[in-house]
Amino acid sequence: MADLKRWTARLGALFTTLTLSILVPAAAWASTNGVADALIEERRRRGGGGGFFLFGAVCCVGVVVVIVVVLLLVSRGRRRK
Incomplete structure (x- = not known):
């Protein structure tokens, strides 16, 4: 394991x-x-094109969330040792 x-x-x-x-x-x-x-x-x-920028904003927020989750998992793993 x-x-x-x-x-x-x-x-x-x-x-x-x-x-x-x-x-x-x-x-x-x-x-x-x-x-x-x-x-x-x-x-x-x-003009218009709001969907493209909305997708970009959602993607950006998703990347930030993934980074925060990875950092939390790494820090949690270090505390266990």
């Missing part, structure tokens, strides 16, 4: 590293490339 927990922790660390190695540079590129300005301009030009 300890081996399973160890491998699960290793896989979690691997997936977290891979995700961050992709998302952090993509966010930096988008912030310096004017992508956000283009999206805002398109929104103004078209």
